[in-house]
Amino acid sequence: MNDQRVILHVDLNSFFATAEQQANPALRNKCVGIIKAVSRSCLIATSIEAKKLGIKTGMAVAEAKKLSPGIILVPADFEKYEDITYRFIKICKTYSPMCEVFSLDECFIDVTETEKFFGGAVNIALAIKDRLRNEIGDYMSCSVGISENKLLAKLASSKIKADGLFVIDRAIALDILNDTNLMDVCGLGWGLYNHLMAQGLSSFAKIRAKSPEFLRREFGPFWSMHLYNISRGIDNSPVFSYFEIADAKSVSRTYTTHRNLYRKDEIKRLIRNLCEEASAKARRMGMAGRYIGFGLRGGPARHRYAQAFAGGGDSFYGHRTLKTYICDGKTLFDICCNIIKDWFGEYVRFCGVTLGMLTKTNYLPTPLFPADRRRQELTSTIDLINQRFGDYTIFPCQLLGMEIIRPEVTGYFGDKKYQLEYKQD
Secondary structure, three states: OOOHHHHHOOOEEEEHHHHHHOOOHHHHHOOOEEOOOOOOEEEEEEEEHHHOOOOOOOOHHHHHHHHHOEEEEEEEEHHHHHHHHHHHHHHHOOOOOOHHHHHHOOOEEEEOOOHHOOHHHHHHHHHHHHHHHHOOOOOOOOOEEOOOOHHHEEEEEEEEOOOOOOEEOOHHHHHHHOOOHHOOOOOHHHHHHHHHHHOOOHHHHHHHOOOOOHHHHHHHHHHHHHHHHHHOOEEEOOOOOHHHHHOEEEEEEEEEEEEOOHHHHHHHHHHHHHHHHOOOOOOOOEEEEEEEEEOOOOOOOOOOOEEOOOOOEEEEEEEEEEEEEEHHHHHHHHHHHHHHOOOOEEEEEEEEEEEOOEEEEEOOOOOOOHHHHHHHHHHHHHHHHHHHHHOOOOHHHOOOOOOOOOOOOOOOOOHHHHHHHHHOO
8 A cells, every 4th residue: 555545544442331341340241331311211322242232322222121131221421431532532643643533432544654653554553552451441442444545444444343453455445345235334324325225236336337327317416426436445535633624613502301391490591501501612712603593392382483393292493693793601591582482382302502603703893891891801710710620610500409411522523623622722
């Protein structure tokens, strides 16, 4: 591969579950399922041992218990996973400045120009595995794929689970693709898969056998080119350093409650909590927004904008576009309350807040009125305290008496610019 790029895809094995097994040795070698919180009925992650029994992420707890009555359910600890993720990223960045965080537990590393300093790509992969165990935990493991592009590197990392190392070079790329299920390749979703199956194109070999004209006729210009490339293992997309991630256009926070919220004070506390988080993210990035989006699910509702949603009940979404920019939680909360002032739902089960049309605050004029300047100074002081001592060290009194919903790391890094750049300084 001397004349090609050299890309590593590093994937932490069964990340959430393994992190819990690392922290609690009593869980090791056990069938473990991670749930969002106590009483949740869906698995968001499973251990290697559970996967061997056919228990998969997204499976209902009741279904998992049929396969393994003794499955151990552990509530997710997102602060723990966040800490491990940043330490994992720090290790990967050691070997190249071109390190792209693909998700919470995955990194692409372009070592084309740097592998010579570390004895080659395979040595880098082995070093990452050793450092993961020595610096994060002896039970932590990862699978590493090596190839000439991101598509094949990610495919390679999936070939040996767990703690695998697999290299796909140009000589064997087509053979590997021929033996790979269509849905096991990144970049091919269910809609495209179903269309392919309807055409009898059940393998990459069959896709390659079709002419470009046939593919264009059946799939259109964009998808035909995509299929042409993916079936041949062609991928020219670069590995981006996280410093190259574009500034965020919006920040948001959604939350599904453990139970139906009937009381207005409970609902407003939930809204205020999410507004505080979304606005704090914007401020940490030095940004403010003037688009506010707000959504609820509950029911049954009486509102001209309410719509039925899957599972029963009703959903509502509204928005406002302001003439001025905001970035404080109280103002965002007040606007959200104004958006839903005509909502008469019996209960709420889901809430989502978005602050969009973001711009850098250093482009904005200094507040004109003394009260606004004092509020800005007070908010800045609170931010400094919370950054030093932890989220919600200081919080609005409206949140007293409730279990505060804290920021969590999602499976694919929501608000990636915030998560990767601003939370590491």
